[in-house]
Amino acid sequence: MLIDWDSILAYNTIKIVRIRDKRLGILHLCFIVIIVLYVVVYSAIYKKGYLSTEEPVGSIRTSLWSPNTFKANQVYCKNNTEPYPYKKLECVYYDDALVGYPIGDDVGFTASSRMKISEQKSNCSLTDPTCKFYTNSSVNVYLADIESFTVLIDHTMYAPLSQIQFNGDDLSGYILDQNGNEIQINETVNVIGIEGRPDVLELGKILEFGGIDLDGPSMINSSNSIRYDGCVLFVFIEYSNTFSYDLNKIKYVYSIKKVDDTGYDIPEAIILDNPNSRLYYKRHAIRLIFIQTGLIGSFNFQSLLLTLVSGLGLLTVSTLIVDQLAIRFLPQRKSYSSFKFQTTESFKMKKRIVNDDGEDKLYHNIETL
Ligand SMILES: *[C@@H]1O[C@H](CO)[C@@H](O)[C@H](O)[C@H]1NC(C)=O
Ligand SMILES: *[C@@H]1O[C@H](CO)[C@@H](O)[C@H](O)[C@H]1NC(C)=O
Ligand SMILES: *[C@@H]1O[C@H](CO)[C@@H](O)[C@H](O)[C@H]1NC(C)=O
Numbered sequence: 234m235l236i237d238w239d240s241i242l243a244y245n246t247i248k249i250v251r252i253r254d255k256r257l258g259i260l261h262l263c264f265i266v267i268i269v270l271y272v273v274v275y276s277a278i279y280k281k282g283y284l285s286t287e288e289p290v291g292s293i294r295t296s297l298w299s300p301n302t303f304k305a306n307q308v309y310c311k312n313n314t315e316p317y318p319y320k321k322l323e324c325v326y327y328d329d330a331l332v333g334y335p336i337g338d339d340v341g342f343t344a345s346s347r348m349k350i351s352e353q354k355s356n357c358s359l360t361d362p363t364c365k366f367y368t369n370s371s372v373n374v375y376l377a378d379i380e381s382f383t384v385l386i387d388h389t390m391y392a393p394l395s396q397i398q399f400n401g402d403d404l405s406g407y408i409l410d411q412n413g414n415e416i417q418i419n420e421t422v423n424v425i426g427i428e429g430r431p432d433v434l435e436l437g438k439i440l441e442f443g444g445i446d447l448d449g450p451s452m453i454n455s456s457n458s459i460r461y462d463g464c465v466l467f468v469f470i471e472y473s474n475t476f477s478y479d480l481n482k483i484k485y486v487y488s489i490k491k492v493d494d495t496g497y498d499i500p501e502a503i504i505l506d507n508p509n510s511r512l513y514y515k516r517h518a519i520r521l522i523f524i525q526t527g528l529i530g531s532f533n534f535q536s537l538l539l540t541l542v543s544g545l546g547l548l549t550v551s552t553l554i555v556d557q558l559a560i561r562f563l564p565q566r567k568s569y570s571s572f573k574f575q576t577t578e579s580f581k582m583k584k585r586i587v588n589d590d591g592e593d594k595l596y597h598n599i600e601t602l
């Protein structure tokens with residue numbers, strides 16, 4: 234039998250109906266223009282669909298400096314006679330070595346604002362399971378002028394996929410103020426975001442940016458002040474190179490958010506001349522928790538392709554809408570749909586030319602008609 238290569242290797246293609254109707258044509262053209270604008274201008278260019286983005290990792294080093302001269306006799310000190318809405322305590326003028334505890338903490342930073350100093354003793358041997366420390370005397374003190382301490386924030390970011398690494402000193406940065414504006418600070422003490430100068434902020438400024446007033450009511454007990462109970466703040470450092478079209482421009486933005494409904498305290502025990510005699514410091518503190526985050530983008534052809542292709546799905550939808558309009562809603566719908574759909578005769582209703590013997594019989598019957 235002769236093999237009909239033309240029919241075996243036939244090329245199947247789709248037949249297209251051209252509906253000569255400017256309403257449909259204009260509508261479809263509008264859809265296409267809008268979709269192309271959306272995909273190319275908005276998704277690919279404006280939204281930077283050609284980038285693959287990653288979140289950078291980083292590390293933080295902080296250090297605390299005490300002020301050169303303390304503001305003495307503040308309103309919360311016992312010695313001060315002005316009215317203060319909360320309990321006044323004695324003030325101590327501790328320097329950074331005594332205020333910052335614990336040290337060497339690389340996710341956070343803690344500066345004490347109040348301490349309960351207890352002298353504890355046990356007059357028994359600690360090998361005895363019933364032996365307990367008792368508190369001989371205890372005193373509550375404020376660590377005066379904690380707002381004037383300065384914090385140096387030395388931060389480094391690294392984006393593993395795009396191999397971008399920078400220290401904060403090399404980048405320009407900003408801090409979000411209370412109104413959500415990005416500002417740089419270039420003062421004698423406070424510096425944020427100036428290239429070539431490390432970021433330094435007074436603790437008072439940090440609290441101000443976080444919306445915390447140390448002499449306002451505490452978040453866990455409103456009959457105490459925040460200075461008395463302590464507080465926790467998140468310091469987000471957000472790195473980005475996707476804010477402009479130049480991927481080599483990297484900036485960072487600090488934003489400081491207070492954590493509601495919490496105070497902060499941390500205990501510290503200092504052993505004196507023997508283990509049975511110790512000082513117990515219960516420190517209430519301002520705790521900063523640093524979180525480095527952001528988006529670092531690099532060009533990626535795969536991402537671009539994905540952006541474009543996902544937009545093409547919209548073209549199918551637009552065609553569907555115009556088709557439905559043409560065959561269901563326009564006055565000429567009958568004639569349009571008769572062109573669009575080529576209907577065969579219904580074999581069921583007409584003279585039965587086939588029984589259930591299958592296709593061969595059908596073709597045979599047709600040929601012998
Ligand atoms: C108490 O206040 C007076 C002045 O009001 C001051 O001279 C004195 O040094 C203060 N004492 C302490 C312990 O701060
Ligand atoms: C030992 O401690 C108890 C309190 O726990 C006290 O009553 C007692 O006087 C102390 N003894 C001496 C020798 O200090
Ligand atoms: C308790 O403290 C007082 C002074 O603060 C001191 O005189 C006394 O010796 C202390 N008692 C003990 C058992 O250490």
Ligand SMILES: *[C@@H]1O[C@H](CO)[C@@H](O)[C@H](O)[C@H]1NC(C)=O
Pocket residue numbers: 419420427
């Ligand atoms: C920051 O301030 C210093 C002196 O106060 C000045 O020399 C420097 O140009 C300033 N930098 C910026 C970026 O404003």
Ligand SMILES: *[C@@H]1O[C@H](CO)[C@@H](O)[C@H](O)[C@H]1NC(C)=O
Pocket residue numbers: 454455456457
């Ligand atoms: C709040 O603080 C006051 C004064 O320190 C204390 O008397 C009170 O028991 C505290 N309230 C709570 C719920 O802890």
